[in-house]
Structures are given as C-alpha cells and as structure tokens.
Amino acid sequence: MYNDYKSLTHDKALTALPAPEYLYVPLSQHIGAPAVSLVKKGDRIWRGQLIGSADAFVTANVHSPVSGEVADLVRIRNPQGKLVEAVKIKNDFQDAVDPNLKRYPPLAELDTENLREIIREIGLVGLGGAAFPTHVKVSPPKDKKVDTLILNAAECEPYLNADYRLLLEYPNEVVQGLRLLAKAACAVWVVVAIEDNKKDVIAGLKNCGVEEFARIALMPSVYPAGAEKVLVKKTVGRRIPNKGLPIDVGVVVVNVGTAYQLARSVQTGLPLTERAVTISGEFANPGNYWIRVGTLYQDAVKLPENFEKEDFRVVSGGPMMGFALAALDVPVAKGTSGIILLRSQVFTETNCIRCARCVNVCPLGLLPYRDRGLEDCMECGLCAFVCPARKYLVQKVRQDKIAKHKELSK
Ligand code: SF4
Ligand code: SF4
Structure with missing residues (x-):
C-alpha cells in the first residue's frame, strides 16, 4: 500500500487565490489550433471578454480572467515547455464583468x-x-x-x-x-x-x-x-x-x-476563466484554490524557506502523469489540475533484469521493457515506478511519440 499524499489537502476547502497584477493568458491551451487574438496592446478589457477566438473546429475560445488593460501580446512557455502566444493583462483589480455577456435561458x-x-x-x-x-x-x-x-x-x-x-x-x-x-x-x-x-x-x-x-x-x-x-x-x-x-x-x-x-x-453567463487547482507537496500554502487562468505559477505558490538550499522539482499536474517544470514563470492554463513541489530523486538507469514487473503492472497489458509497440501507452508511469533497474520507460515512450509526430508533420 503506497501513500497517496491526498491527506495533505483533503480537508482544505476551495478558496479563491487573489488574482495577481499581471496575467499571461495563453492563446493555445488545448489540443488543436491556437485561438486568434482579438485584442491589441492598450485595449481596455472586461472580465469574461472574448480575447481569443476559436476560428478552427478543434480549438477553444479564450476569455479574459480579470478586467484591466492589455499590456502586450507576448510569447511565453506553457507548462509543457512549448513557446505559445499569450495576452499579457494588467489587472485593474475591479473584476468588472463584461456587460455584453450572454444570458442563457433556464x-x-x-x-x-x-x-x-x-x-x-x-x-x-x-x-x-x-x-x-x-x-x-x-x-x-x-x-x-x-x-x-x-x-x-x-x-x-x-x-x-x-x-x-x-x-x-x-x-x-x-x-x-x-x-x-x-x-x-x-x-x-x-x-x-x-x-x-x-x-x-x-x-x-x-x-x-x-x-x-x-x-x-x-x-x-x-x-x-x-x-x-x-x-x-x-x-x-x-x-x-x-x-x-x-x-x-x-x-x-x-x-x-x-x-x-x-x-x-x-x-x-461567465465563461471559463478560472479553475480549481490543488497546490500540494512541500509548498508553504498547500490547499485547493480557485486560480485565474493566466496566473503565473510563481504568483500562486509560496516556496518553502529551504527552497534555495535543497533540490526540489515543481510538477504541473499530478506526480505520475504531470510535467516537471524548468521555471515557475509559466501560466496556469485551463488544463492545470495541480502544482506539486517534490524533493528531487535522481536515479541511475541500469540494465533490464527481465523481472517482468513492468509487464505485470501495465493496466493496458503492454510490454514496456521492449521499447517498441507502445503507441497505445497512456504514460501512466506505473512501469517506471516499479522497475528495479530504474529504466526511463515513460520518457522513452514520450520521446518516441514526439519523434513520430515530427516525422508525420514533415
Ligand atoms: S506508462 Fe505505458 S507502458 Fe508503462 S504501465 Fe503505463 S500504460 Fe503501461
Ligand atoms: S521492470 Fe524494469 S527490469 Fe524488470 S523487466 Fe521491466 S524494464 Fe526490465
């Protein structure tokens, strides 16, 4: 039986995290085409106003999470490390809701x-x-x-x-x-x-x-x-x-x-502009929060006092399927379910000893040790978790998928 560490925030009611002075709202937060920006530097905007339009079928509208002014259109790294277009917004702290928001029928x-x-x-x-x-x-x-x-x-x-x-x-x-x-x-x-x-x-x-x-x-x-x-x-x-x-x-x-x-x-009538996020692990403010989309991770979390001295990793999402971040100046997106601070554990990969533990735990019946035929892998991380040889099984699957994707997009 493994500890799932849920008790750290299990009893913490959802509370609103105050929106910061600047927010960076990515125009691409989802699978598919980026939304098309509808605003320019200097525009006054309302909370809930449409700022990125879904012009393709597989894409999604993007709305302003606060009222204020468009400070700039910038490029910023998303939690997956990809550079994306974003609308930088200066918050006026009025939370003035767009008067043109639709009112829907019962x-x-x-x-x-x-x-x-x-x-x-x-x-x-x-x-x-x-x-x-x-x-x-x-x-x-x-x-x-x-x-x-x-x-x-x-x-x-x-x-x-x-x-x-x-x-x-x-x-x-x-x-x-x-x-x-x-x-x-x-x-x-x-x-x-x-x-x-x-x-x-x-x-x-x-x-x-x-x-x-x-x-x-x-x-x-x-x-x-x-x-x-x-x-x-x-x-x-x-x-x-x-x-x-x-x-x-x-x-x-x-x-x-x-x-x-x-x-x-x-x-x-208010569109999707904030979401529930668990902040957990060794942060000084573990809990469950309403966080506005576009809030930088560094504005959402309180680092522990020993952060500079010890080796930590910040993970976006859960520890099994999430991504370790290189920096905290990335924005909370619609898909951000958690921000977790873990102590770093570095393992050295050794040779496979053919113990088959990875095969026994794989929920999809795959053969993770073979490195091939894993297109169906859902990257749950169980095989890597149990592997006594500390093989980088999931990383290899991810690298293969990226390589295949690049090959197909040529
Ligand atoms: S990460 Fe992939 S191969 Fe490994 S256990 Fe999960 S589904 Fe199976
Ligand atoms: S769990 Fe690790 S050591 Fe065991 S068969 Fe799988 S890859 Fe090899």
Missing part, C-alpha cells in the same frame, strides 16, 4: 444544439489535464454514434484533490452540468465513475438527484483507476481499440471540473 429550455453552441462559446475544454475542446467531444462525426457519457470522478493521481473538493462542495452544479453534457452528446446512458472510498461525495451526489438519470459505478481507489481506457473497460465493459478513442466505442468521458463549469456558466 436549463430545462436548452436543447442539444443550444448546448453545443454554449459549450463552444464559453471555451470549455476537458479540465482533467488534456484540455481537449468539449464542443468537439460532444459533437461526434456522422460515422460515430455516442450512446454513453461517463463522468470521470476517479481522481486517482496522488496529491490531487481539486475534483474531490468540487464534488463535495458543489454537487448540485456537477450534477446539473452532467445532465447538460449528456443532452449535448445525445447520450442514452450516463455513468458516474467514482472511487469506492468517496462515500461522502457519493451521498452528496445522490441527494442532488444524480440517480434520476445516471448509474454510479464504483471504482477501486488505486492508481490509475481514472485513466480513460481503464475507466471505460471497468464501467461499461468496452475495450477501446489500439490507437483509438472512447468515441470509437460510443463513449464520451468528461471531467468533474468540466461538468461544474458548464452549469456555472449557464447560470452566470
């Missing part, structure tokens, strides 16, 4: 087409980390049919509690958002996949009427119960084919934050 009056349009307008993406645009997910191509929507409420990464807190503190919004997402995707069946140790949350969801339209599927509280391929197999018994997606077996998987955000946006 939930019961929204049909599938209205909902897909709202999801596109508010810039909704998968808030679990991958940040795939949600309007694309719920609008399958004609040759694919969705019959099942799964809410991924199995937040299995160690340290992370942002989804847990959302479920505990805002069950009504999550249930309403789930209902709307099911309508948008035309799903016949809805499943809430949740770890069996979340009894408090399950009770809250039931009180909000989730069982009127969804089945609760209990998952074991082990990593990686929340990985899409594992989740779909365990909850509806369908195996996603090699190199395939849930949509290939008629399933759409959505995250807790995504469901919450849709309900909130429909209620208030």
Whole structure:
C-alpha cells in the first residue's frame, strides 16, 4: 500500500487565490489550433471578454480572467515547455464583468444544439489535464454514434484533490452540468465513475438527484483507476481499440471540473476563466484554490524557506502523469489540475533484469521493457515506478511519440 499524499489537502476547502497584477493568458491551451487574438496592446478589457477566438473546429475560445488593460501580446512557455502566444493583462483589480455577456435561458429550455453552441462559446475544454475542446467531444462525426457519457470522478493521481473538493462542495452544479453534457452528446446512458472510498461525495451526489438519470459505478481507489481506457473497460465493459478513442466505442468521458463549469456558466453567463487547482507537496500554502487562468505559477505558490538550499522539482499536474517544470514563470492554463513541489530523486538507469514487473503492472497489458509497440501507452508511469533497474520507460515512450509526430508533420 503506497501513500497517496491526498491527506495533505483533503480537508482544505476551495478558496479563491487573489488574482495577481499581471496575467499571461495563453492563446493555445488545448489540443488543436491556437485561438486568434482579438485584442491589441492598450485595449481596455472586461472580465469574461472574448480575447481569443476559436476560428478552427478543434480549438477553444479564450476569455479574459480579470478586467484591466492589455499590456502586450507576448510569447511565453506553457507548462509543457512549448513557446505559445499569450495576452499579457494588467489587472485593474475591479473584476468588472463584461456587460455584453450572454444570458442563457433556464436549463430545462436548452436543447442539444443550444448546448453545443454554449459549450463552444464559453471555451470549455476537458479540465482533467488534456484540455481537449468539449464542443468537439460532444459533437461526434456522422460515422460515430455516442450512446454513453461517463463522468470521470476517479481522481486517482496522488496529491490531487481539486475534483474531490468540487464534488463535495458543489454537487448540485456537477450534477446539473452532467445532465447538460449528456443532452449535448445525445447520450442514452450516463455513468458516474467514482472511487469506492468517496462515500461522502457519493451521498452528496445522490441527494442532488444524480440517480434520476445516471448509474454510479464504483471504482477501486488505486492508481490509475481514472485513466480513460481503464475507466471505460471497468464501467461499461468496452475495450477501446489500439490507437483509438472512447468515441470509437460510443463513449464520451468528461471531467468533474468540466461538468461544474458548464452549469456555472449557464447560470452566470461567465465563461471559463478560472479553475480549481490543488497546490500540494512541500509548498508553504498547500490547499485547493480557485486560480485565474493566466496566473503565473510563481504568483500562486509560496516556496518553502529551504527552497534555495535543497533540490526540489515543481510538477504541473499530478506526480505520475504531470510535467516537471524548468521555471515557475509559466501560466496556469485551463488544463492545470495541480502544482506539486517534490524533493528531487535522481536515479541511475541500469540494465533490464527481465523481472517482468513492468509487464505485470501495465493496466493496458503492454510490454514496456521492449521499447517498441507502445503507441497505445497512456504514460501512466506505473512501469517506471516499479522497475528495479530504474529504466526511463515513460520518457522513452514520450520521446518516441514526439519523434513520430515530427516525422508525420514533415
Ligand atoms: S507502458 Fe508503462 S506508462 Fe505505458 S500504460 Fe503501461 S504501465 Fe503505463
Ligand atoms: S521492470 Fe524494469 S527490469 Fe524488470 S523487466 Fe521491466 S524494464 Fe526490465
């Protein structure tokens, strides 16, 4: 039994982190094309104003997280280390909301087409980390049919509690958002996949009427119960084919934050401009926070006193699937689920001893020691975690995928 370190922030209620003086809102925060900037240096902007327009199908709108002035259009590194265009905003600390924000009709009056349009307008993406645009997910191509929507409420990464807190503190919004997402995707069946140790949350969801339209599927509280391929197999018994997606077996998987955000946006008109983030590990301010998109990590975290003297790594996301950062001047994006500070552990790779531990733990039945045929690998990190030879198994998969991607884009 391993420590999942969730107890560090498990009981910390979501609180708003004050927005900083300058924010850097990336125009590319998701898979697909970057949004096109609609503002220029010196423009006055409102909170919630559209500042980056989704001009392609696979992309998402970007809105201002504060009111203030456009200080510049800059290039900045995102948490994955890629240089992207960003709007630098000087906060006027008024939080003046865009007076032109849409007012949406009551939930019961929204049909599938209205909902897909709202999801596109508010810039909704998968808030679990991958940040795939949600309007694309719920609008399958004609040759694919969705019959099942799964809410991924199995937040299995160690340290992370942002989804847990959302479920505990805002069950009504999550249930309403789930209902709307099911309508948008035309799903016949809805499943809430949740770890069996979340009894408090399950009770809250039931009180909000989730069982009127969804089945609760209990998952074991082990990593990686929340990985899409594992989740779909365990909850509806369908195996996603090699190199395939849930949509290939008629399933759409959505995250807790995504469901919450849709309900909130429909209620208030305010698009996606902040998100729940767990700050944990050895930071001086562990907790669960509402953080405005575009806040630099260095403005969100309080470093421990021994930070300069000891060797730490800051990880964006969870410790298993997240990215170690080279610097803290990167902005919180829509897909940022956690910011974790870990003591650095350096291992020396040695020769494979053919123990097969990596094979035994791989949830997808792959052969990680072979270095080949791992296109389906979901980079869960379990094989590297158990490997006694400390082989850089996941790094090699990532490097191969990047090399293949570059080859295909030539
Ligand atoms: S190969 Fe390793 S990282 Fe990939 S899915 Fe299997 S255990 Fe996870
Ligand atoms: S766990 Fe490591 S040492 Fe064992 S077979 Fe896999 S790669 Fe080799």
